[in-house]
Amino acid sequence: MGNSENERIEVKAMVPSSFQEQFYSWVNQSICPIFRLHPNRSVNSIYFDDNDFSAAFDNISGISNRTKMRLRWYGDCVNVPVFLEFKAKHNSLGQKDTMALQSTHCHHLLEKKFATMNRLLFRECNFARRNFVNRSQNHVLSTHYHREYYFCHGTKIRLTFDRSIVCFDQRFNQKFGKKHRIRLPQVNIIEIKCPPSSRNELIKLMEDFPFRTSKFSKYVFGLTHMLA
Numbered sequence: 001m002g003n004s005e006n007e008r009i010e011v012k013a014m015v016p017s018s019f020q021e022q023f024y025s026w027v028n029q030s031i032c033p034i035f036r037l038h039p040n041r042s043v044n045s046i047y048f049d050d051n052d053f054s055a056a057f058d059n060i061s062g063i064s065n066r067t068k069m070r071l072r073w074y075g076d077c078v079n080v081p082v083f084l085e086f087k088a089k090h091n092s093l094g095q096k097d098t099m100a101l102q103s104t105h106c107h108h109l110l111e112k113k114f115a116t117m118n119r120l121l122f123r124e125c126n127f128a129r130r131n132f133v134n135r136s137q138n139h140v141l142s143t144h145y146h147r148e149y150y151f152c153h154g155t156k157i158r159l160t161f162d163r164s165i166v167c168f169d170q171r172f173n174q175k176f177g178k179k180h181r182i183r184l185p186q187v188n189i190i191e192i193k194c195p196p197s198s199r200n201e202l203i204k205l206m207e208d209f210p211f212r213t214s215k216f217s218k219y220v221f222g223l224t225h226m227l228a
Contacts, residue, residue, distance in 0.1 A: 006095045006096070006097070007090075007093040007094070007095050007195070007196060008093065008094055008095065008193050008194060008195055008196075009092065009093065009094075009193065009194050009195070009196060009198075009199060009202060010094045010191065010192070010193050011191070011192040011193075011202070011206070011213050012189065012190065012191050012192075012213060012214065012215065012216040013189070013190040013209075013211040013212065013213050013214065013216075014187050014188075014189055014214060014216050015187060015188045015189070015190060015211050016185075016186070016187055016188075017163070017186040017187060017188055019188075019211075020163065020188055022210055022211075023161060023188070023190060023210075023211075026208070026209065026210050027150065029208075030152075030205065030208060031204065031205070031207055031208050032152045032153065032154075032155070032157075032201070032204060032205045033152070033153040033154075034150050034151070034152055034153070034159065035150065035151060035153060036148070036149065036150060037149035037150055037151045037158065038149050039149075040146055040147060040148050040149070041074050041075065041146075041147060042074060042075055042076055042144065042145070042146055042147075043072070043074060043143075043144070043145055043146075043147045043162070044072065044073050044074070044075075044142065044143070044144050045070045045071065045072045045085075045142060045143045045144075045218075045219075046070060046071040046139060046141075046142045046170060046176060047068065047069070047070045047139075047140050047141055047142070047143070047219045047222075048069045048070065048071075048136040048137065048138060048139055048140065049068070049069075049136055049138050049140050050135050050136055050137070050138060051138060053140070053223065054135075055067070055068035055069070055136070055219070056068075056217075056219060056220050056223050059089075059215075059217050059219075059220050060220060062215075064089070064090065064091050065088075065089070065090055065091075066088070066089050067086055067087065067088045067089075067132065068086070068087050068217075068219060069084070069085070069086055069087075069132065069133065069136045070084075070085050070087070070219070071083070071084060071085070071109075071110075071117075071121075072084075072085050072098075073110065078108075078110040078111060078176070079108060079110075079111075081100060081101075081102075082101050082106065082109045082110060083098050083099065083100055083101065084098070084099045084101055084121060084124070084125060085097065085098050085099075086129065086132070093196065094193075099124070099125065101120075101121075101124055103120075103124055105120055105123070105124075106120055106124060110176050111175065111176075112175065113174050113175045114139045114170075114173065114174060114175060114176070115174075117139075117175075118133075118137050121133055122134060138171070139170045139171065139173070139176075140170060140171060140219075140223065141167050141168060141169055141170050141171075141182065141219070141222045141223060141226060142167065142168045142170055142176065142178075143165065143166070143167050143218045143219070143222055144165070144166050144167070144168075145162045145163065145164055145165040145166070145189075145218075146162070146163050146164045147160050147161070147162050148160065148161040148162075148163075152201070152205055155194070155198055155201040155205075156194050156195055156197070156198045156201075157192065157193070157194040157198055157201055157202055157205060158192070158193050158194065159190065159191065159192050159193075160189075160190070160191045160193075161188060161189075161190055162188060162189040162190075162191070162218075163188045165184065165187065165188075165189070165218065166181060166182075166184070167181070167182040167184060167218075167221075167222035167225070167226070168180055168181055168182065169181075169182055169226050182222055182225050182226045183225060184221070184222070184225050185225075189216060189218070190211065192205070192206075
């Protein structure tokens with residue numbers, strides 16, 4: 001799985017948009033003081049998979065060791081720094097490995113054709129990742145949302161609140177675009193993350209958490225509705 005120092009516990013909850021105020025009420029009254037971490041920002045990702053959607057089906061099937069690959073960038077422009085990310089899951093622990101694509105070949109990466117993008121990603125990643133990148137050549141969908149960042153005072157617990165989630169089908173595009181929007185229910189996503197050493201603090205924080213937690217993947221969420 002990689003460096004164990006990057007391992008983290010992840011707790012997620014999918015909340016209907018109509019319950020948004022209940023989240024803010026919990027933040028203000030939580031048993032553990034919760035504060036804003038830094039300004040909100042727009043988060044964008046393109047998810048890649050193989051012909052069999054293995055990354056998605058591994059998630060749905062609950063495979064204990066699984067990995068998915070995505071491109072990520074922040075803000076509303078495409079001419080911005082882009083990151084290649086590998087999200088791995090090993091039993092109950094998650095890990096995210098992020099690589100900044102800083103090579104001059106990757107400038108304006110989001111404006112390039114997907115075929116060119118795939119070649120560049122293979123070229124830029126380390127040898128340990130190349131087989132996975134080579135298998136994950138299909139540009140499936142993109143996700144876009146607004147993220148709020150929080151932290152639990154005196155702990156290493158971090159929280160995010162994602163709203164205004166939209167997805168676009170990328171399968172038949174030659175390059176990234178927002179022409180084929182996927183119809184989605186209006187939901188918000190709460191994610192709570194911490195290192196394994198903070199498990200006890202997390203248990204305390206969750207004592208008055210008002211929502212039901214469940215497994216959730218924005219990629220699987222978008223794909224399920226795209227193929228419905």
